[in-house]
Structure formats: C-alpha cells, structure tokens
Amino acid sequence: MDDHGQKLSTQHLQAWFGAHLALKEVSIDIPGNRVTAIIGPSGCGKSTLIRCMNRMHETIPSARAAGAVLLDGRSIYQQDPVQLRRQVGMIFQKPNPFPTMSIIDNVTAGLRLNGLRDRRRLEEIAAQCLQKAALWEEVKDKLRYPGAGLSGGQQQRLCIARALAVNPEVLLMDEPCSALDPISTSKIEELIHELRAHYTIVLVTHNMQQAARASDQTAFMYMGRLVECGETRQVFTTPKAQQTEDYITGRFG
Amino acid sequence: MQWRYHMRKIIDWSMSGAAMMATLCGLIPLILISMHLLRRGISSINLDFFTHMPQPVGEPGGGMANAIIGTCLMVGIATAIALPIGLLGGLYLSEFGERRTGAAVRFAADMLNGIPSIVIGIFVYGFVVVPLGHFSAMAGGIALSIIMMPMILRNTEEMLRLVPHALREAALALGIPYWKTLLRVVLVTARRGIVTGILLALARIAGETAPLLFTALGNQFWSLRLDQPMAALPLQIFTYAISPFEEWQQQAWSGALVLIGIVVILSLLSRWMVRVPQVKTDG
Amino acid sequence: MSADRILKWVTASFAMIVVVLLCGIGIMLLVKSWPAIHTFTWHFPLTRLWDPVQGAFGALPFIYGTVVSSLLALMMALPLGLGIAIFLVELCPDRLKGTIAFLVELLAAIPSVIYGLWGIFFLVPWLRETIEPWCIEHLGVVPLFEGPPYGIGMCAAGLVLAIMILPIIASISRDVLETVPNDQREAALALGATRWEMIRTAVLPYGRSGLFGACFLGLGRALGETMAVTMVIGNRPEISTSLFHPAATMASVVANEFTEATGELYLSALFGIGLVLLSITFLVNLGARWLVLSIGRLPQGT
Numbered sequence: 001m002d003d004h005g006q007k008l009s010t011q012h013l014q015a016w017f018g019a020h021l022a023l024k025e026v027s028i029d030i031p032g033n034r035v036t037a038i039i040g041p042s043g044c045g046k047s048t049l050i051r052c053m054n055r056m057h058e059t060i061p062s063a064r065a066a067g068a069v070l071l072d073g074r075s076i077y078q079q080d081p082v083q084l085r086r087q088v089g090m091i092f093q094k095p096n097p098f099p100t101m102s103i104i105d106n107v108t109a110g111l112r113l114n115g116l117r118d119r120r121r122l123e124e125i126a127a128q129c130l131q132k133a134a135l136w137e138e139v140k141d142k143l144r145y146p147g148a149g150l151s152g153g154q155q156q157r158l159c160i161a162r163a164l165a166v167n168p169e170v171l172l173m174d175e176p177c178s179a180l181d182p183i184s185t186s187k188i189e190e191l192i193h194e195l196r197a198h199y200t201i202v203l204v205t206h207n208m209q210q211a212a213r214a215s216d217q218t219a220f221m222y223m224g225r226l227v228e229c230g231e232t233r234q235v236f237t238t239p240k241a242q243q244t245e246d247y248i249t250g251r252f253g
Numbered sequence: 254m255q256w257r258y259h260m261r262k263i264i265d266w267s268m269s270g271a272a273m274m275a276t277l278c279g280l281i282p283l284i285l286i287s288m289h290l291l292r293r294g295i296s297s298i299n300l301d302f303f304t305h306m307p308q309p310v311g312e313p314g315g316g317m318a319n320a321i322i323g324t325c326l327m328v329g330i331a332t333a334i335a336l337p338i339g340l341l342g343g344l345y346l347s348e349f350g351e352r353r354t355g356a357a358v359r360f361a362a363d364m365l366n367g368i369p370s371i372v373i374g375i376f377v378y379g380f381v382v383v384p385l386g387h388f389s390a391m392a393g394g395i396a397l398s399i400i401m402m403p404m405i406l407r408n409t410e411e412m413l414r415l416v417p418h419a420l421r422e423a424a425l426a427l428g429i430p431y432w433k434t435l436l437r438v439v440l441v442t443a444r445r446g447i448v449t450g451i452l453l454a455l456a457r458i459a460g461e462t463a464p465l466l467f468t469a470l471g472n473q474f475w476s477l478r479l480d481q482p483m484a485a486l487p488l489q490i491f492t493y494a495i496s497p498f499e500e501w502q503q504q505a506w507s508g509a510l511v512l513i514g515i516v517v518i519l520s521l522l523s524r525w526m527v528r529v530p531q532v533k534t535d536g
Numbered sequence: 537m538s539a540d541r542i543l544k545w546v547t548a549s550f551a552m553i554v555v556v557l558l559c560g561i562g563i564m565l566l567v568k569s570w571p572a573i574h575t576f577t578w579h580f581p582l583t584r585l586w587d588p589v590q591g592a593f594g595a596l597p598f599i600y601g602t603v604v605s606s607l608l609a610l611m612m613a614l615p616l617g618l619g620i621a622i623f624l625v626e627l628c629p630d631r632l633k634g635t636i637a638f639l640v641e642l643l644a645a646i647p648s649v650i651y652g653l654w655g656i657f658f659l660v661p662w663l664r665e666t667i668e669p670w671c672i673e674h675l676g677v678v679p680l681f682e683g684p685p686y687g688i689g690m691c692a693a694g695l696v697l698a699i700m701i702l703p704i705i706a707s708i709s710r711d712v713l714e715t716v717p718n719d720q721r722e723a724a725l726a727l728g729a730t731r732w733e734m735i736r737t738a739v740l741p742y743g744r745s746g747l748f749g750a751c752f753l754g755l756g757r758a759l760g761e762t763m764a765v766t767m768v769i770g771n772r773p774e775i776s777t778s779l780f781h782p783a784a785t786m787a788s789v790v791a792n793e794f795t796e797a798t799g800e801l802y803l804s805a806l807f808g809i810g811l812v813l814l815s816i817t818f819l820v821n822l823g824a825r826w827l828v829l830s831i832g833r834l835p836q837g838t
Contacts, residue, residue, distance in 0.1 A: 054726065056722060056725065056726060059721075059722070059725060061630060082258075082261075082262075082728050082729070082730050083258065083728065084728075085725065085726055085727065085728040086727075086728035089726060089727075090722075090726035092719055092722060092723065092726075094719055096717075096719040096720060096722070096723040097723075098720065098723065098724075098737065098738060098741065098742075099742065100741040100742060100744070101741070109724075109727060109737060110727035110728060110729075113261075113727065113728065113729050113733050113737065114257065114261075114728075115257045159723070162723075162727065163726070163727070166727055166728060261730055261733065262730065264730075264732060265730035265731055265732040265733070268732040268735075269627055269731065269732065271619060272619045272620075272622045272623040272626075272627055273623055273627070274619070275615065275616045275617075275618075275619025275620050275622075275623065276619065276620045276623045276624075276628075276636060278616055279616050279617070279619075279620050279640065279643070279702055279703075279706065280636075280639055280640075280643075282643065282699045282702075283639055283642060283643045283646075285654075285658070286646065286650070286651075286654050289654060289657070289658055290650070290654075293657075337550060338550050338551075338553050338554070341546065341547045341550035341551070342547065342550045342551035342553070342554060344547050345544070345547035345548050345550065345551040346551060348544075348547075349544050349547065349548065350551070354548065354551075354552075357555055358551045358552065358554055358555055360825075361554045361555040361557075361558040362554050363821070363825050364558055364818060364821060364822070364825075365554060365557060365558050365561075367753075367756050367757075367760075367817055367818070367820075367821035367824075368561065368760070368814060368817065368818075369759070369760020369761070369762065369787055369813055369814070369817055370760070370762065371760065371762040371787045371790055371791055371810070371813075372561065372565070372760070372810050372813060372814050372817075373561070375565070375568075375790060375794065375806070375807060375810045376560070376561045376564050376565065378794075379564045379565075379567075379568050379807075380560070380564060399557060402553075402554060402557075403554060406551070406554060430539060430540065431540045431543075432539045432540050432542075432543040433539075435543065436543075456645055457645070459647075460646075460647020460648065460649065460650070461647070461648075462647070462648060462649045462762075462763045463648070463762035463763055463787070463791060466791055466794070466795070467794050467795060470795075487647060487649045487763075490649050490650070490653060491649050491652070491763060491767075494649070494652065494653045494656055494657075494767065495656070495767060502657075505653055506653070509649075509650045509653050512647060512649075512650065513646065513647070513650060516645050516646070516647060517642065517645070520641065520642065520645050524638065
C-alpha cells in the first residue's frame with residue numbers, strides 16, 4: 001500500500017474568522033487510503049484546516065477561505081458543497097446523532113436525503129455500515145430505538161456508520177475521541193485502522209499517542225502554520241523542526 | 254441521480270424563498286396598520302385633542318383629555334398594586350423558590366398570564382364592582398394590575414437569576430447580611446432588566462380594553478374620582494369606533510394614533526434599556 | 537426572628553398573592569355561574585339556542601365560534617410564523633436580524649382595540665367588496681363560501697386573530713430554533729444535506745415539542761382575544777358552515793351583553809360562558825407550558 005496518489009491536497013490555503021487569520025498559507029498533501037494525523041496545540045488551526053476540506057468552514061457566519069483545495073486534482077471550490085460533502089464525510093468532536101431518530105434512521109439519514117426509499121435496501125446498507133463501524137453486534141436487536149440512548153462511544157461509532165452510509169471517499173475526523181473514555185477510544189482507533197483499507201482518513205487529534213498509534217503520516221501545526229509533515233515514525237523520532245521536537249517531547253508552553 | 258440532485262436544489266431554493274415570503278407577509282399588516290393610522294389619525298391631532306373634552310355628537314373638534322388622564326390614572330393604580338407584588342414575588346422565586354411553593358407560584362403566574370383579559374374583567378366585576386355597588390376607576394386599576402402582576406413577577410425572577418452567584422458570594426464574604434445583599438446588591442445589579450420588564454408590562458396594559466368594560470365602564474365627562482366610573486383611552490376608541498357617527502370615528506382614529514404612540518415609546522424605551530451590554534450567562 | 541427569615545416570609549406572602557388570585561378567579565366564576573349550572577346542568581354548553589328574551593341560554597354557538605375562529609387563525613398564522621422563525625434563525629443576515637425581530641415585536645405590541653378599529657374600517661370593507669364576492673362567485677358551491685358578502689363574520693375574525701397571534705408564534709418558534717445546538721446542523725450538512733434538508737431533518741425535529749408549545753400559546757391567545765374579534769365578527773349567536781356568515785365567540789358575547797344583562801339567570805349564564813372560556817384556555821396553556829418547558833429535557837448526547 002505504498003503507491004497511493006494524492007487524494008486531497010491544499011495549496012496556500014488561508015482561512016479567516018472575521019478579521020482573524022486562522023490558517024496561514026497551508027499546503028499539505030493527503031495520500032489516498034492512508035491515515036493522516038494532524039497534531040498541534042489547541043487553537044493552532046488544525047480543526048479549521050479539515051473543516052476547509054469539506055467546506056464546513058464557510059457555514060460559520062463571517063468565516064471565509066482563500067487558496068486552493070484539490071480533491072482528485074479538482075478544486076473543491078468549483079464543486080457544489082452539498083455534493084462535495086457526500087464524497088468527503090466528517091466525524092465531529094462530540095457525538096451528534098439525531099436525537100429524534102432511531103438508530104437505523106440515523107444511519108440511513110444521508111441516503112434518504114438523496115431519495116432512496118426502498119426499505120429493504122436501506123436496512124441492508126445500514127447493517128453493512130454498522131458492521132463496518134463495529135457497532136452491529138451491540139445494536140442489532142434495538143435498531144428501532146433512539147440513537148440517543150446509546151453510550152458516548154457507541155454514539156460516536158453510530159456517527160461513523162452514518163457518515164459511511166453515503167459512501168464517501170474521504171473521512172475527516174475532528175478529535176473523534178476527545179469526549180470518550182479510554183475503552184471507547186481504543187475501539188475507535190482499531191476502527192480507524194480497519195477503515196484505512198477503503199477510505200482516506202484525516203484525523204485531527206490533540207493526543208500525540210493517538211497520532212503515533214493510529215496514523216501513517218503526521219502533520220504538526222502551530223499558530224495557523226503547517227510546521228512539518230512526514231511519515232509518522234519519522235516525525236516522532238527524528239523531527240526536522242525544532243518546534244515539532246519541543247511539542248512532542250512536551251517542552252512546550 | 255442528476256435529476257434528483259436538481260430537484261433537491263430547487264426545493265432548497267423554494268423553501269428559502271417561502272421563508273422570506275412569510276417574513277414579508279408577516280410585515281405587511283404592520284405596514285398597512287401604521288399607514289392607515291397615520292393617514293386617518295393625524296388630521297385631528299392637535300393641542301385640543303390633549304386638553305379638551307369630548308364634544309357631543311354633531312359638533313366637530315373636541316379632544317380626549319379625560320380619557321388620556323383616565324388611562325394614566327388607572328395604569329398608575331395598576332402599577333402601584335402590581336409592582337410590590339411582582340418585585341417581591343420575583344425576589345422570592347429567584348432566591349427562595351426552589352421548593353414546592355416556588356413551583357406553585359411559578360405555575361400560578363404562568364396560568365394567570367394566559368387567562369383571557371375579559372375573564373379578569375368579569376372577575377373584578379364580581380369581586381369589586383358588585384360589593385361596592387357601582388363601577389369605578391379603582392376597579393379598572395385592579396383589573397389591569399392582575400394582568401400586570403404575573404408579567405413583572407416572572408421577568409423579575411429571570412433577571413435576578415442572571416446575576417452571577419459569585420457577586421452574591423462576594424458581598425456575603427464582606428460580611429454583609431443576606432437580606433441586605435439581596436436588596437442592595439442583587440436587585441440593584443439587575444435593575445436594568447427589571448425596569449425593561451416593567452416598561453413592557455406598562456405598554457401592554459395601557460392598551461387593554463376588555464378588562465375595563467365592566468370595571469371602569471368609561472365616562473364622557475371629566476372625573477378624577479377613583480370611586481366613580483372613569484374614561485380610558487382604549488375604551489373611548491372602542492365606543493367611538495363602533496358608533497355610527499363620522500366625527501366620532503375620526504376621533505377614534507386619532508385616539509388610536511395617540512395610544513399606539515404611547516405603546517411604541519414604551520417599547521422603544523425598553524429596547525433602549527437592553528441595548529447596554531448584559532451579563533453573559535453561558536460558559 | 538432574623539432579618540433573613542423576615543425577608544423570606546414577606547416575599548413569600550407577596551408571591552402567594554398570585555396563587556390566591558388564580559384560585560379566587562376560578563371560585564368566583566364558579567359561584568357566580570352556579571344558578572346557570574344548576575338550571576341547565578350539562579345541557580348548557582351543548583344547547584344551540586341563545587335567546588335572552590325567552591330565557592334560553594345555550595353556549596354552543598359561542599363555543600363553536602371561539603373554536604372555529606381560533607383554529608382558522610392558527611391555520612393561517614402557523615406556517616407564516618414558522619417561516620418567519622426559520623428565516624430569522626437560519627437565513628437572515630445578521631445585520632437585518634435585530635430590525636426584523638423588533639418589527640415582529642411591534643406587531644405584538646399593538647393593542648387589540650386598534651386591530652379592531654383597523655379591521656372595521658379596512659379589513660372588513662376589503663373582504664366585503666373584493667375577496668368575498670370573488671369567492672362566492674367562483675367557489676360558492678362549497679358550503680364554506682356560501683351566502684351574501686357581509687364583510688364582518690367568521691372570516692374577518694379569523695384573519696384579525698391570525699395577524700394578532702402571528703408575532704407570538706414567530707417569536708416563540710424563533711427562541712425554540714435558537715436552542716437547537718449547532719452540532720445538529722453540522723451533522724446534517726456533513727452528510728450532504730442542503731440547507732432546507734438540514735432544517736427538515738435536524739432543526740425542526742429537534743425543536744418539535746417547543747414548536748408545538750408555540751402553537752398552543754398562540755391558540756390560547758386566540759381563544760381569549762376579545763376586542764378585535766368583538767368588533768369584526770358580527771356578534772350573531774348562530775352556527776353556520778359559511779366563513780362569511782356573522783358569528784359570535786365566548787369573549788365577544790360577554791363583552792357585548794354583560795352590562796345589559798338583566799336578571800340573575802342571564803348574568804349567571806354569561807359568567808358560565810366565562811367559566812367555559814377560562815377552562816378551555818387553562819387547558820391549552822397547561823399544554824403549552826408543559827411542551828415549552830420540555831425542550832430543555834431533550835437528550836443532549838454525552
């Protein structure tokens with residue numbers, strides 16, 4: 001699994017919140033079918049970066065972006081955000097299942113938006129996705145119960161299943177484990193490892209151990225800039241930049 | 254798939270358009286009413302309107318001096334009754350109202366707030382007018398105060414709750430007794446919000462007509478006696494509006510313009526009060 | 537007794553006045569309407585005939601008028617109010633928000649009697665000369681649009697009520713939509729929902745109980761509204777299928793006939809109508825309170 005072309009890349013990407021410049025000229029390449037971790041202290045712009053990758057950034061009033069983001073070589077700013085987001089799914093920091101929907105309705109929500117009505121087909125896809133998200137065994141008997149009744153870790157895996165159901169190519173994960181307990185965290189990390197075979201994954205995390213465990217490539221960001229990006233092993237053992245070394249060795253503010 | 258995608262886009266646009274249209278439609282009555290009020294009402298607004306008494310049918314001119322004074326008097330009575338109950342009751346709810354009594358008071362206030370004003374009118378008729386034997390300005394004021402009370406009460410409670418707990422603790426740590434902290438620190442800190450609520454309640458009761466029908470009754474003549482029937486601006490507008498006489502209908506429009514002026518000024522005042530930065534409550 | 541305790545008891549006794557008043561209103565109405573209840577028993581709210589001269593007192597036409605005019609108003613105000621709320625929360629640019637919200641508030645602040653005045657001199661003539669003749673000519677076969685165009689009547693009352701409850705529904709719905717957490721919106725958008733699909737799948741379901749509460753509050757206001765309705769409904773105690781026919785509501789009959797009611801039974805019957813009105817609005821407001829309070833209790837994830 002070495003020869004993967006660039007699935008997603010940004011070129012001189014800048015992003016603002018009002019007058020505040022949150023991303024400064026970020027250029028990064030995300031190879032296909034691998035896990036790219038983005039680490040850095042809070043407020044360094046790592047979440048903003050991945051929110052630019054499926055144009056969620058611009059849903060915030062007063063937020064805007066400049067520069068280029070390419071998906072398979074095509075600029076995403078020339079695509080419709082609605083269609084783009086079906087190719088580039090997102091998992092959020094806090095699990096956010098729809099509280100009024102059952103588990104199965106949560107998983108199939110994206111498909112039903114697109115007009116798929118066939119009940120049997122929906123159930124089939126829901127089962128597949130729940131299996132992929134390693135949740136099937138735990139919920140197969142209560143598919144009609146509300147998704148909000150699950151535990152935090154289960155809710156997050158439900159959200160992953162929901163994102164997988166629309167069959168995306170890229171999964172953006174914005175600190176998916178920060179609200180979870182250690183056991184749920186390790187389950188999600190295993191899941192990320194398995195999903196890598198079929199999806200391109202970008203994982204934002206403030207947890208360096210998690211980045212080291214779960215990713216193939218790691219990018220370090222600081223104050224809105226991309227400081228360093230390389231093979232995970234290399235970044236953690238022989239970082240090129242002084243700032244990276246300070247951060248991963250814990251000598252940091 | 255492409256076809257479906259276009260359908261979704263079209264639905265998205267049309268629903269956004271529908272929401273925008275709904276907003277426009279909602280504002281049309283406001284525009285129409287203010288236009289009509291200004292056009293029909295402005296012509297007979299002059300100094301006489303505020304200083305003269307109503308003329309008998311057939312004679313043009315005249316004013317609503319008695320009704321304007323009557324409204325002010327009855328709103329004054331209502332405020333004098335409702336204010337202590339609303340403020341102290343609100344203080345009780347925010348400081349001591351966690352128990353069952355608090356829940357009961359909150360429930361009663363919310364329900365009282367929803368009672369039709371005409372029902373309050375017939376209640377005061379049975380409670381004040383019948384025992385006294387005649388209609389009176391006092392009864393009108395009491396009816397208005399019952400409408401005003403729950404509004405002030407609940408608003409005061411909410412505003413007092415916005416005062417950060419740390420402020421109370423700071424005052425207590427200085428050795429100030431609890432009751433003094435509440436009256437001197439907490440109430441004073443929340444005063445802006447409380448006054449806003451009072452202004453809004455005033456705006457609401459100044460225009461109330463139904464509860465005055467069987468309490469203050471209305472009066473074509475000058476009277477400042479609180480135990481006698483008294484004129485009120487909304488009552489006068491009602492009587493004139495349903496009368497068959499052109500001059501009276503004209504007076505009704507002018508009265509309506511004055512009334513809406515009072516209401517708008519009170520609303521603007523309350524809005525201006527909240528403009529000033531407020532205490533943030535969320536994290 | 538310490539000063540703190542005194543303060544507690546003083547404020548508590550002032551607060552209790554509200555409870556006493558609420559009970560007092562109920563008891564007063566019950567006592568005053570007792571002669572009518574005693575005479576007509578449960579036939580009172582079910583009898584169609586209201587003829588004070590003959591001593592016949594049936595409340596059914598008024599209950600019918602109140603319910604129909606209020607539902608009519610709700611049918612018109614609900615979609616508009618929800619539309620305004622959606623516009624304000626989801627679509628409106630920030631700098632317009634304050635102004636539009638203020639205008640909607642202003643609509644709520646207009647006194648009832650002014651709506652009535654406007655109704656008599658503009659809405660009613662407009663209905664009589666433009667809308668109603670057209671409807672009668674083209675849709676006259678439907679019983680809803682039968683009869684001569686009076687102008688005044690059920691249709692005018694429903695319209696005025698709709699305008700009056702619109703700001704209530706709009707502003708409460710807006711508050712409800714604003715409590716919907718942003719992560720729900722982002723969840724829908726990230727699945728590739730359009731903005732309307734986001735509102736439909738994430739925002740509205742999340743706020744549904746609060747939105748029902750807004751409806752109920754609007755309905756409660758419409759049921760008890762007096763002056764504007766009295767001025768445009770025509771005050772005829774008849775039950776007609778036609779929306780253009782004059783009718784009467786519980787509030788309007790009390791407003792019209794209370795001061796001229798002669799005889800104990802007549803007055804008592806009017807108190808009885810007041811009692812029915814009180815009970816209905818009480819129940820509706822109870823529902824509204826329960827629904828609006830329950831929005832804080834929706835599952836929040838973890």
